[in-house]
Structures are given as C-alpha cells and as structure tokens.
Amino acid sequence: MTGIYAENSEGIFKKSVLEAASYASQISKGNVLAVCIGKPNDGEAEKLAKYGVNKLVVVDGITQFDAHTYATAIAKILSGEGIQHVVVANTYEGKSIAPRLAVFMNASLSTNVVDLPDTSNGFTVKRSVFSGKGFAFVEMLKNTKVIAITPNSTELKENPVSISVEQRPAESHTNSTQIMATSKAAGKIPLTEAEVVVSAGRGMKGPENWKMVEELAELLGAATACSKPVADMDWRPHNEHVGQTGITIKPNLYIAIGISGAIQHLAGVSSSKVIVVINKDPEAPFFKAADYGIVGDAFEVLPKLIEAAKASKN
Amino acid sequence: MKILVCMSVVPDTTTKITFSDNNTRLNSQGVQFIINPYDELSLTKAIELTEKNGGTVTVATVGLADTDAVIRKALAIGAHDAIRINAEPIDGQFVAEQLSHVIKANGYDMVLTGRESIDYNGGQVCGLLGEFLSWPSINVCTKIELVDGKAQFERDIDGGRQTVLSSLPAVASAQKDLCEPRIPNMKGIMAARTKALVVVEPVACEISSRYKQFESPAPKQAVRLIDPANAGQLIDILKNEAKIIA
Ligand SMILES: Cc1cc2nc3c(=O)[nH]c(=O)nc-3n(C[C@H](O)[C@H](O)[C@H](O)COP(=O)(O)OP(=O)(O)OC[C@H]3O[C@@H](n4cnc5c(N)ncnc54)[C@H](O)[C@@H]3O)c2cc1C
Ligand SMILES: Nc1ncnc2c1ncn2[C@@H]1O[C@H](COP(=O)(O)O)[C@@H](O)[C@H]1O
Numbered sequence: 001m002t003g004i005y006a007e008n009s010e011g012i013f014k015k016s017v018l019e020a021a022s023y024a025s026q027i028s029k030g031n032v033l034a035v036c037i038g039k040p041n042d043g044e045a046e047k048l049a050k051y052g053v054n055k056l057v058v059v060d061g062i063t064q065f066d067a068h069t070y071a072t073a074i075a076k077i078l079s080g081e082g083i084q085h086v087v088v089a090n091t092y093e094g095k096s097i098a099p100r101l102a103v104f105m106n107a108s109l110s111t112n113v114v115d116l117p118d119t120s121n122g123f124t125v126k127r128s129v130f131s132g133k134g135f136a137f138v139e140m141l142k143n144t145k146v147i148a149i150t151p152n153s154t155e156l157k158e159n160p161v162s163i164s165v166e167q168r169p170a171e172s173h174t175n176s177t178q179i180m181a182t183s184k185a186a187g188k189i190p191l192t193e194a195e196v197v198v199s200a201g202r203g204m205k206g207p208e209n210w211k212m213v214e215e216l217a218e219l220l221g222a223a224t225a226c227s228k229p230v231a232d233m234d235w236r237p238h239n240e241h242v243g244q245t246g247i248t249i250k251p252n253l254y255i256a257i258g259i260s261g262a263i264q265h266l267a268g269v270s271s272s273k274v275i276v277v278i279n280k281d282p283e284a285p286f287f288k289a290a291d292y293g294i295v296g297d298a299f300e301v302l303p304k305l306i307e308a309a310k311a312s313k314n
Numbered sequence: 315m316k317i318l319v320c321m322s323v324v325p326d327t328t329t330k331i332t333f334s335d336n337n338t339r340l341n342s343q344g345v346q347f348i349i350n351p352y353d354e355l356s357l358t359k360a361i362e363l364t365e366k367n368g369g370t371v372t373v374a375t376v377g378l379a380d381t382d383a384v385i386r387k388a389l390a391i392g393a394h395d396a397i398r399i400n401a402e403p404i405d406g407q408f409v410a411e412q413l414s415h416v417i418k419a420n421g422y423d424m425v426l427t428g429r430e431s432i433d434y435n436g437g438q439v440c441g442l443l444g445e446f447l448s449w450p451s452i453n454v455c456t457k458i459e460l461v462d463g464k465a466q467f468e469r470d471i472d473g474g475r476q477t478v479l480s481s482l483p484a485v486a487s488a489q490k491d492l493c494e495p496r497i498p499n500m501k502g503i504m505a506a507r508t509k510a511l512v513v514v515e516p517v518a519c520e521i522s523s524r525y526k527q528f529e530s531p532a533p534k535q536a537v538r539l540i541d542p543a544n545a546g547q548l549i550d551i552l553k554n555e556a557k558i559i560a
Contacts, residue, residue, distance in 0.1 A: 066450070092472050097441070102445075178479045180479050245490045253556075263327070300542065311546075
C-alpha cells in the first residue's frame with residue numbers, strides 16, 4: 001500500500017494532490033491511503049477515489065499549520081498502516097513536510113520528481129536538477145521512500161475505486177510556531193499552480209500597460225507573471241517574479257511578452273510544456289527556447305490576441 | 315545570538331550544464347563555482363541580525379577542499395568563522411545529518427539555509443534539520459526579525475504570504491526578497507585571510523540515495539513563427555493544434 005499526504009487547501013484537494021494520488025495508485029497498483037489534516041468539503045473524498053485512493057484518514061483537531069505537528073500526525077498514521085511509499089505534492093507546504101516525514105519514517109527522500117519510478121532494478125526516480133537544465137536518475141536506497149512530485153509533470157490517470165473515510169482525533173501537541181497573519185491574493189490563480197501563465201517584461205514600458213496583459217490572462221484562465229526588473233521597479237508585485245531568483249514554474253503554457261529571455265529568467269520557466277514568445281526583436285534569445293513566436297510590437301500584437309481569445313470563447 | 319549559515323557551493327547561474335563520465339557526473343570543466351545565491355541571502359541576513367542584536371555568524375559547508383575559496387568569500391562578506399565538513403555532499407539527507415551533528419556539538423540560536431541549492435534543487439535541508447534537531451522549521455522566508463527572544467518570519471505560501479512567530483532555536487530557509495546580498499569589500503577580503511576555517515571529518519551515516527545517471531533536456535524544436543499581422547491565429551493554434559488551452 002502507498003500513502004499520500006493530501007494537502008487540504010481550505011477544504012479542497014487541488015490538482016497537485018490528485019496527481020499525487022494518481023502517482024501513488026500507479027506505483028501500488030491500487031490501494032492508496034490518503035491522510036489529510038482537517039475536514040475536507042463534501043464531495044472532495046470522491047475526487048481522490050477517482051484517482052485510486054481507497055481510504056482517507058482525516059485528522060481532526062490541529063488548528064494551525066506547523067511543519068512538525070503536521071508531519072508527526074501524518075507520519076504516525078502512515079507508519080501505523082505499514083506504509084513504505086509516501087507521495088507528496090511539491091508545493092510550499094508539501095516541501096516543508098516531506099523532509100520531516102522522511103526523518104520520522106527513516107526513509108529515502110526525493111523531491112522534484114517528474115516521472116514514475118523505474119522499479120526494474122531497485123527503485124529509481126527521475127528528478128529535475130540544475131534549475132531545469134538537467135535531469136537525474138536517483139536510486140532511493142532505504143526501504144521506506146518519500147517522493148515529492150512536481151505539480152504538472154506527471155500524468156493524471158483515472159482509476160476509480162470506492163473510498164472509506166475515517167476521522168481520527170489528533171494526539172495532543174504543542175506548536176512551536178504560531179501563525180500571526182496570512183495574506184492571499186483573493187480570487188487569483190496562484191502562479192505555482194497555474195496551467196497557463198501570461199508573463200511580461202520590460203518591453204511593456206510601464207505598469208499602466210499591464211491591463212492588456214491581465215485581460216489576456218483572464219481570457220485564458222491564466223495567472224500573470226513578470227521578469228525580475230519589472231518586479232524590482234515595482235511595476236508588478238514581487239511574488240509574480242519568475243526565474244532563477246524568483247519562482248520556478250512549470251505550466252502547460254507560458255506566454256512571454258516583451259521579455260528578452262536572459263538565462264536567469266529561463267531558469268524559472270524553461271520546463272514549461274509550451275512556450276510562446278512575443279518580442280519585437282527577432283534576435284531576442286527567448287526565441288531559441290520558444291515553441292511559437294511572434295516577432296512584433298506587443299502593443300499591436302496583444303490587442304489582436306485579446307480579440308481572438310474573446311472570439312474563441314463565444 | 316549565535317547563528318549558523320549553511321552554505322552550498324554551486325555552479326555559477328549562467329553555467330551551461332553538461333555531464334561527463336558517461337553522464338554520471340556534472341562536467342565541471344571550466345565551471346565557476348559560487349556561493350549558492352539563496353545562501354548569500356541568508357548569510358547577509360545573519361550578518362544584519364548580529365549587527366543589530368550582537369552575536370556571531372558561522373558558515374558551514376559540507377564539501378571537499380576545493381570549496382575553500384568560496385568559503386573564504388563568505389568570510390570576506392562578513393561571517394566570523396567557518397566550518398567545513400570534509401566530505402562529498404552525497405545528497406540532502408547526508409548533508410543535513412552531517413550539519414545536525416555540528417549544530418548539536420556547538421549549539422546555535424538560529425540556523426539558516428537557502429530555500430534550495432540551485433544545483434540539485436532539493437529544498438530539503440531546512441526541514442530535515444528541523445526534524446533531526448527537533449526544532450521548528452520555517453521555509454521560504456522573506457523576512458526575519460527578532461522580537462522578545464523569539465523570531466518572527468514572513469514566508470511565502472501557495473498564493474500568498476504568512477507571518478509566523480517561532481520560539482528559538484529555529485531553522486529557517488531564505489527566499490529571494492529576504493535582503494540585498496552583500497558583496498565583499500577590500501577590508502573584508504583582507505580580514506577573511508586570518509579568520510578561522512575549521513575542517514572537521516564527517517560522521518558515519520546511512521546513505522539514502524545514489525545518483526546513477528544524468529540527462530540533458532531534449533533539445534527544443536525550432537520556433538514556429540506566426541505572422542504578427544495575423545497574431546490572432548496563435549489562439550487558434552494553441553486551442554486546436556497544440557490543444558493546450560480550452
Ligand atoms: C544573479 C542574477 C539573477 C537574476 N534572476 C532573475 C530572475 O529570477 N528573473 C528574471 O526575469 N531576471 C533575472 N535576472 C535578470 C536577467 O538577467 C535579465 O536582466 C532580465 O530577465 C531582463 O528582463 P526583461 O527581459 O524584462 O528586460 P530586458 O532585458 O530589458 O528585455 C526587454 C525585452 O522586451 C523587448 N521589447 C521592447 N519593447 C517591446 C515591444 N514594444 N514589444 C515587444 N517586445 C518589446 C526587447 O526587445 C527586449 O527583448 C537575474 C540577473 C542576475 C545577474
Ligand atoms: N553541501 C552543503 N553544505 C552546507 N549546506 C548545504 C549543502 N547543501 C545544501 N545546503 C543547505 O541547504 C539549503 C538547501 O539545499 P537543498 O535542500 O540541497 O536544496 C542550501 O541553500 C544550503 O543552505
């Protein structure tokens with residue numbers, strides 16, 4: 001049996017959790033136990049069942065995130081069920097828990113895993129390294145394994161089963177961290193989870209021109225991103241900055257407008273499945289990394305794209 | 315305030331990554347090695363904290379003697395002393411276990427790491443140290459302050475930010491925005507020559523993983539250009555040919 005940590009995002013299991021479920025059910029040939037902290041919304045357990053989870057344990061009574069408290073609760077349940085493989089989504093939360101699970105369970109740990117394991121000789125996973133400039137095949141040597149998979153990089157394969165849900169009270173615990181405040185951009189698609197990202201750089205000339213970028217993003221159901229100088233100049237919020245020193249993303253589609261494609265920028269986006277580059281300079285290095293390109297002025301091209309996206313919606 | 319900054323030594327960000335020995339290792343020919351950029355941030359933050367509150371900053375690296383030059387750079391930036399654990403950093407778990415012994419032996423109020431090492435991108439060491447040491451761990455921090463014997467962090471979460479108060483000792487990992495990295499000046503470079511760089515031998519520990527093989531990403535197909543006069547066509551292509559949007 002394989003276990004997963006089902007990160008509970010305000011009652012919802014996001015796609016990254018379903019990917020973990022699907023991955024787990026493929027390595028265990030069905031028979032997946034999921035653990036989540038706090039009660040999920042109605043109908044959410046069934047979403048897990050669709051991807052092969054037959055049992056969900058809901059831990060009750062932990063009111064705040066604390067990496068140690070969460071990991072301890074999860075690891076105790078998984079160890080109690082004799083689980084040897086644990087799959088976690090490589091989100092911020094997943095990444096802060098996976099290492100602790102590995103120590104608790106005396107397991108080998110691999111993060112940034114992008115494919116199913118090769119079990120023909122040992123247990124070898126493929127992980128992305130050097131900021132997307134390479135892959136490594138890593139053999140996980142210990143009996144127990146904790147695998148953190150990169151969102152959007154493994155196949156979501158349906159494997160419907162029936163699921164039982166069990167609630168268990170949390171053991172007594174004291175958190176050594178205390179959350180004082182949380183701010184979230186309401187109603188916006190978080191960049192790290194977006195399947196489509198519309199991103200723009202210094203070629204947009206000034207923050208007032210981002211209306212077009214946002215409009216296109218909204219029409220495509222996309223998150224918005226930007227290059228580093230754009231965030232440095234406060235044209236856009238820092239949490240939109242992608243690249244070597246910003247966020248690393250791996251969407252299905254990345255549209256880069258007025259971004260030159262410096263190597264530090266590419267480091268954060270080059271693993272996107274499809275890259276579209278719009279730049280008025282045909283020599284812009286970004287075109288070398290692009291699947292589709294438009295050599296043209298963003299101020300002429302964007303209105304055309306917006307118009308076409310509107311037309312295609314209707 | 316005694317702070318330990320864990321530092322990895324990585325290929326310069328502009329390095330073209332290739333592999334040698336039948337794709338079993340990084341081809342380090344001509345590669346320039348630098349302080350992991352996130353560790354440059356945590357180092358600077360640690361120096362700022364001790365300038366304000368008093369204390370010392372020690373840098374620790376798990377690496378062989380070829381990392382000494384980069385460690386000296388950290389000393390030039392302002393670390394007070396350095397410890398090198400004389401071993402090849404096999405993986406995040408090996409590194410964290412080695413570091414945890416040094417931390418237990420010396421005692422620190424705070425340990426800082428980077429959010430990830432830009433070579434193997436594990437993002438593991440902060441959480442591993444937290445569990446090895448039974449300390450709180452706070453990942454991807456964009457702010458660190460000391461308040462009444464505790465530490466207050468601001469960290470990235472999916473889709474937002476969060477302020478977290480933690481007891482000390484604690485381990486935290488640096489995210490961009492934490493501070494502007496300092497660069498060494500002449501005085502720092504001179505001073506670094508006489509600062510202590512202590513070399514300790516690794517402790518025995520069980521190995522968790524083995525890097526068997528590397529692979530470069532498949533080369534991209536040449537870009538397909540679309541006529542700017544007819545830019546709207548792109549939407550149709552993405553929808554009906556690439557089937558990447560709905
Ligand atoms: C250590 C280090 C880390 C870094 N980390 C990052 C990082 O994480 N992320 C990042 O993005 N950068 C990073 N950088 C900076 C990076 O090197 C580039 O400077 C930056 O990405 C350039 O941003 P840009 O493409 O928006 O601007 P520019 O390089 O100025 O490019 C603007 C582009 O817009 C095009 N353009 C201009 N006008 C128009 C128009 N009207 N229509 C269409 N196109 C137009 C131009 O042809 C040009 O290609 C880092 C640099 C260093 C040294
Ligand atoms: N060899 C090493 N020596 C000391 N610290 C390291 C080493 N490797 C990684 N670290 C620390 O752990 C952080 C995250 O690394 P990783 O978990 O390997 O991505 C780095 O930013 C460093 O702070």
